Amino acid sequence: MKVILKNFLDTQGKLVAFPAKRKMKVYALFYLAEVFEPDRIYTETEVNDLLRTRHTFNDPATLRRELYDYRFLDRSSDGRSYSLGAEKPTVEELGL
Numbered sequence: 001m002k003v004i005l006k007n008f009l010d011t012q013g014k015l016v017a018f019p020a021k022r023k024m025k026v027y028a029l030f031y032l033a034e035v036f037e038p039d040r041i042y043t044e045t046e047v048n049d050l051l052r053t054r055h056t057f058n059d060p061a062t063l064r065r066e067l068y069d070y071r072f073l074d075r076s077s078d079g080r081s082y083s084l085g086a087e088k089p090t091v092e093e094l095g096l
Helices: 022-033 044-052 060-069
Strands: 041-043 073-075 081-084
Touching (some): 022 060, 044 060, 060 073
Antiparallel strands (some): 073 081
8 A cells, every 4th residue: 555655655654645636545545544453442532643643744633534434434423432444445346
């Protein structure tokens, strides 16, 4: 994944910008989702902290929202807890 995203990563492997084009955005979301453990419940703060380890532009809210919108993360109805999506999308489903 790092090879595909090389133009968006710094030397430490952190995203320096969130891609605007859908295809690269989805690859970035796959990359970000790698930090989450299956069968674990995360608070919003924990999600934000994990996302901060993978990007430099300080916008975990946008990344969290995109991960949820693309079904990489599930969210409780009150928005207080998150988990890795039970049905993680596939590359084919996302049209890549």
